[in-house]
Amino acid sequence: MPQIKATAIGFIAILLWALLALFTVGSAPVPPLLLNAICFTLGGGLGLLWSAASGNLRALRQVPWTVYGLGALGLFGYHALYFSALRLAPAAEAGLIAYLWPLLIVLLSGLLPGETLRKGHYFGAILGFCGAALIVSGGGAGFQTQYLPGYGLALLCALTWSGYSVLSRRFASVPTSSVALFCLLSAVASWGLHFLLEDTRWPDSLLGWGSVLGLGLGPVGLAFFVWDIGVKQGNIQVLGTLSYATPLLSTLVLVMAGIAQLSISLGLAAILITLAALCAALASKEKGPSKDDPGLS
Template identity: 75%
Template sequence: MTRTRATAIGFVAVLLWALLALLTVGSAPVPPLLLNALCFTVGGALGLIWVMATGNLSQLRSVGWRVYAFGTLGLFGYHALYFSALRLAPAAEAGLIAYLWPLLIVLFSGLLPGERLRRGHLVGAGLAFSGAALIITGGGGPGFQTQFLPGYGLAMLCALTWSGYSVLSRRLGNAPTSSVAIFCLATAAASWALHFMVEETVWPRDTLGWASTLALGLGPVGLAFYVWDIGVKRGDIQLLGTSSYAAPLLSTLVLVISGIAAPSWVLAISALLITGGALLAARASFAA
């Protein structure tokens, strides 16, 4: 598989994550950890069926427990921190901090063997981050408040967790993508356990709720992790990290089309910033 093709496959995850907000709204009023458990159960089962259908089940036995522990901590840790951050701080500000992970991926990837951080990557990441910030904050708002610092801290840990997981996954390049199925199933098991400890069980209340939950498990919290694994291990991780800023833009467009959000000048300016940043990063990567 070529580096360009692997990068394109990885970007499919960004497209799927663009549906995360819409499907999460549709899955209400399921509490976060229960939703996490349901989605990762579906995503893990999907992956296990794929592994068995392709005859790669034997690959799973060759993967060490440290790899499984790493993957499970990455998936479970990110989502646990994200949901907790949004409970302790306003969603817009906490979401902005959590969405530092694409920028951190671009920066941290420069430390990997064989990778070089170019000026175009930095400028492109900065422009793209400005666009993402504009979308998440709506171009204004009351700003950060000290009483929400615990939530902001968890959101920062959230960004560090996913960026660290994505970059360090390159060091596990010999671990097959099929191992992601075990990551998902282990994350589901941990989420089920934690849900019964701290949450009240509230199931989806109608067909739309169940359909949204199933779609989450199949796409943004399922297939997305498998294609992302291919991208970060075999593709251009710097370009992939910067292009991930398309997720908040595409997510907003989906919400606008569905009638949940209204179009505005913020969306137009953000589109220019994100597109320009991605083009600069792409130019830097292809010039290497």
């Protein structure tokens, strides 16, 4: 598959993740682990049906269990750490730290064989993070020491997803259909922890059930499959930088739904994120390694 096509497919995940906040709000009062369990069951079940229909079930048997462990840890670990962080620290500050994962993807990708980081990637990553900071913090976040446990979990959250995304590149030969089992393993863990730690509360309206279904089909379903294609076969540095569009698009969706309001910080963030994507795209078009490239080639 051409790299530009794989990158475009990976970008679909970013568009789907822009709906995560809207659907999560609509899914109340379902607790986080139960929500994870339902969504991962939906996403994994449909992925398994797709694998069967396309004749890829036999290939799944040849995937090492270490890869399944990595996938389940990435999907389940990210969501478990994210929701826990938001319980122990203010959402704005914890969310800002969690959105370090696109920056970490760009920087960690330089350690991959055949990948090269350029000044444009660094500059784009910094601009993108500033844009994400404006979106998540609303233009002014203050960090307080009493919330350090939550901040620490948010940092682990960012490290988990960036590590999962970059390491997935090392397993490019593993079929994308394996993501179905990543989801199902995550669902098993979520169901178990839910029954241990949470009270069961199902959606109490058609809107709630529709939101849960939307999550399972999109942001916590299809998104993982297209992201897998993007990070394995696409331009992972461009994807990492474009990922900063997630908080921007998510906020725009909330504005259109009447849940959030337009602000100056939103406009500034749009400019920063657009410039970040442009910097990363131009840097990726440069040919051959340069003396300043810290990445491995």
